[in-house]
Amino acid sequence: MKNVIFVFAVLLSAGLLLAGCVATPPNVSPTPTVYPTASPTVFPTASPTAVVCTADAKLCPDGSYVGRVPPSCEFTQCPATSPAPGFPEKAKNPLNLSQIEINATGEEYSIRMLSPTSFELTASLFASTPCAETVAYWNSGFEEIRIYFEHAQPAGIYCPQVLKLRTYRTTADYSSVVRLRPFKKVQVYNFGQVVWEKNFEGMFCGGIAAFQCPYAFDCKLDGDYPDAGGKCVFNASVYSGPRPA
Numbered sequence: 275m276k277n278v279i280f281v282f283a284v285l286l287s288a289g290l291l292l293a294g295c296v297a298t299p300p301n302v303s304p305t306p307t308v309y310p311t312a313s314p315t316v317f318p319t320a321s322p323t324a325v326v327c328t329a330d331a332k333l334c335p336d337g338s339y340v341g342r343v344p345p346s347c348e349f350t351q352c353p354a355t356s357p358a359p360g361f362p363e364k365a366k367n368p369l370n371l372s373q374i375e376i377n378a379t380g381e382e383y384s385i386r387m388l389s390p391t392s393f394e395l396t397a398s399l400f401a402s403t404p405c406a407e408t409v410a411y412w413n414s415g416f417e418e419i420r421i422y423f424e425h426a427q428p429a430g431i432y433c434p435q436v437l438k439l440r441t442y443r444t445t446a447d448y449s450s451v452v453r454l455r456p457f458k459k460v461q462v463y464n465f466g467q468v469v470w471e472k473n474f475e476g477m478f479c480g481g482i483a484a485f486q487c488p489y490a491f492d493c494k495l496d497g498d499y500p501d502a503g504g505k506c507v508f509n510a511s512v513y514s515g516p517r518p519a
Contacts (some may be wrong), residue, residue, distance in 0.1 A: 369410040377443035383470040385460055390489040391449035397462045401425055401440040405433030412446045414457065419448050422463045440518040456490030458508065
């Protein structure tokens with residue numbers, strides 16, 4: 275009988291111990307399930323459209339060429355060069371311009387030598403009116419002194435262009451270039467076109483007013499009497515330096 279009670283007690287103890295091992299511990303929360311988060315989709319940004327300029331080229335004074343560059347497609351600047359002696363075509367030497375008449379009856383031009391290297395020009399020519407400002411400048415070519423008249427409209431103002439004859443007077447002093455080579459004539463430009471040309475050869479000289487000839491020209495008088503007049507004749511020996519090609 276004692277053996278039976280002992281065996282029963284052992285089995286009961288084992289059952290209680292087993293039940294305690296497999297029981298769920300109180301107040302233990304289950305581990306939450308972790309789901310992977312989706313990364314945001316990154317779309318590539320569109321690159322700006324490439325600017326393609328035309329393939330034309332600009333000839334520079336030194337003989338080289340430059341092309342257009344983006345984004346403005348303007349020509350790049352030409353290499354800096356020194357102007358050839360006596361050829362300041364790029365220079366704009368401003369002239370003081372006075373308007374002496376506004377009702378000219380026709381296009382007329384005349385020059386009067388003030389010295390061998392300066393002259394007074396009177397020009398009745400078409401000007402853009404009523405809003406444009408007329409300006410003048412000079413530069414030199416191979417054998418000519420060039421006088422340019424330009425008529426600039428005011429920026430940002432609309433003004434209908436009306437052409438009317440106006441008379442202007444100005445004085446040009448070209449002593450800065452005359453020693454480099456002799457000049458033989460004067461050309462007048464208006465609106466970018468040659469409107470008048472005067473050769474120094476054969477100009478009247480002498481007389482009561484004692485008109486002078488341009489540099490490298492001699493006054494060949496008609497006689498040796500007082501106040502005799504004559505004509506300007508080119509004297510090549512006055513100029514002895516190398517003549518630019």
